[in-house]
Amino acid sequence: MNVTPKLDGFVFGRILLEEPEKCRLTVLGTFPASFLSQSNSGDLPAIIRIEKTAIPVDVSNRIFPDQPGAFLNQLKCMESTDIYMWFAGWLASTSMERQPQGDVKVNIICPATEVHIRKYSKQNSILVRETPDIYHRIVQPYISELPPERTKWVIEILEGRKEQSKILFSSSDFIILPDMKWDLHTISSLYLIAIVRDETLRSLRDLRANRHISLLKTIRSEALAVAQERWGIERGGLRMLIHYQPSYYHFHVHIVNSNYEVGMSMIVGQAHLLEDVISLLELDEGTPDGPGIFERLTLTYGLGEQHGLYTAMTAAQTES
Template sequence: MPDISALKGFVLTEILNEEPDRCRLTLLGTLPSGWSAEESQDQPLQAIIRIEKNAFASEQAVALFKDLVHKTKLMGKQYTWVAGWLSFQASDIKQPQGDVKINVICPATDVHVKKYTKQKSILVRETPELYRRITLPFINSFPPERTRWVAEILAGRAEQEKVLYSSSECVVLPDMKWDLHTTESLYLVAIAHDPVLRSLRDLRGDVHLDLLKSIRREAYRIVGERWNIGRGGLRMLIHYQPSYYHFHVHIVNANYELAGFGMVVGQAHLLEDVISLLEVNPKIFETMTLTYGLGEQHGLYEQMKLTQSEVDD
C-alpha cells in the first residue's frame, strides 16, 4: 500500500494539462521514494497526479448557502455573477466523497507522461491490413507489467472490497474516474478474464457474444439493485484505441455526458451496437476499417499518420 502522507513531499516539475471545464489539473513531478514499498531506491519517483473537484453531494444542498459557502462577492451585475468561497473547516457538512479527487500514478513512465500530456489529435482510418501490420505489433510490444494491476484484480489479490460482480467470464467494479458517491456520474468497468481478448478487434460473434450479453445483463442488475437505475439508464462503451490492452467495457450513467471521459465519436463504441454488429457478421471487427482519433503523443500516431495515404477514399 502506498504511504499517502508522502503526497506532502510532491515536487512539481510541469503542468501536463489544465482542464478548467472539468475542474481538473494534471501535474508531473516527483514523490519521495517512501511512496511505494516496492521501490527500494532512495531516489525520488516520477509521478503524475490528477486532481479534480468532486461533485457536490445533493444531500448537502440545504446547507449550501447556510454553512458551506462562507464568502461571496458580486462579479457581474447584468446576469448576477457571484463568486463564492467554500468553508473547508465546517466539519458538520463535510462532503462524503471529499472536496477533491486525487489520482496518483507512481512510478510514472514516459508512456504515462505522453498519455496525460495535453495534445492535438487527428482522425485516422485503420484498415484490417494496417491493423495487422502496425497496430497488432504495437499491442504485442507491451510487457505484461503494463497490465499487472488488471491481473491482480482478476486473480483476487487487489481491489476485492470494491468488486461488485465476479464470474469466470469477468469482474465488475467502480472505475477510478468515479467518486464512488455521485450517482449522476456513476462510472463502472467490466474487465474480461480472457487474456487473449485485448481490444475491439479481437471480438468474434461465435465466441464472445455470450460474454458481452452477460456484461450488459449484470451491469443492469447491479445498478438496478444498488442505485435504482433502470433499463436505458446506462451507456456502455468499448474504446478503440483503449487506454490499456486487456478487454474491458465502460459502464456509465446515461445522463453523464462529459465527452472528455471517452464518450466521443471515433473512440467510443456502444456495447449495444457492437452486439448487433457481431450478430449480423461474427467477423466484422476483423474485416472492417475503423476510424478513430489519435493524440500526437500516442505510440501509434506517427506510423498511422504516415500510412493514411494508403487508405482508399
C-alpha cells in the same frame, strides 16, 4: 483506509494539462522513495490529477460555508492498485462529516512512466482510418509488443490481490467493479467497468460472433442487474461503451449513467455502444468460417500525437 494531512515530499515539476471546464488539473513532479516505503534512493516521477468532485444536492444550501480551512485539509486513500492510487480530499476538516466523498478527487500515478507523461500531456489529435491491412501490419504488432507491466494492475484485480472489496459481480468470465474515475457516491456520475478474464481478448478487433456474443450479452444483463439492485437505475439508465483505441489492451466495457457526459471518452469514433457491437457480431452468426466482422471493418478514430501509434498511423494514411 489511511488518512494523511498532506502528500509529504511531493516536489512540483510542471503542469501537464489544464482542464478548467472539468475543474481538473494534471501536474508532474516527484516523490521521494520513502513515499512508497522503498529503500532505494532517488526520486520517483509522479503524476497527480486533482479534480473537483460533484456537489450533492443536499448540501446546496452550504456550498460556501463561512469557515477557515486550508485547501486539501484532509486526504483519505480510497484505493491503490499497482502504481495507481486515488484519494478523497477535503477543503476543511468539518467537510469530512458533511461530504463523505470529499470536496476533490485526487488521482496519483507513481512511479509514472514516460508513456503516462505523454498520455496526460496536452496534445493535438487527428482522425485516422485503420483498414484491416493497416491493423495487421501496424496496430496488431504494436499491441503484441506492449510490456506486461502496462496491465499489471488489471491482473492484480483479476487474481484477487487488489480491490476485492469493490467487486460488484464476479464470474469465471468477467468482473464488474467501480472505475477509478467515479467518486463512489454520486449516482448521476456512476462509472463502472467490466473486465474480462480472458487475457487473449485485447480489443474490439478480437471479438468473434461464435465466441463473444454470449459474453457481451451477459455483461450487459449483469451490469443492468447490479445498477438496478444497488442504485435503482432502470433499463435505459446505463450507457455501455467499448473504446477503440482503448486506454489499455485488456478487453473491458465502460458502464456509465446514461445522463453522465464524460467528454472525450464518449466521442464518435472512439466509443462504440455495446448494443451496436452485439448487433454487428450477430450479422456474422451462422458463418463461423472466415474473418469476423471486426477483422473486416475499416475503423476511423481520433489519435493523439503522444500515442505510440501516432507516427506510424499518420504515415499510413496515404495508403488508405
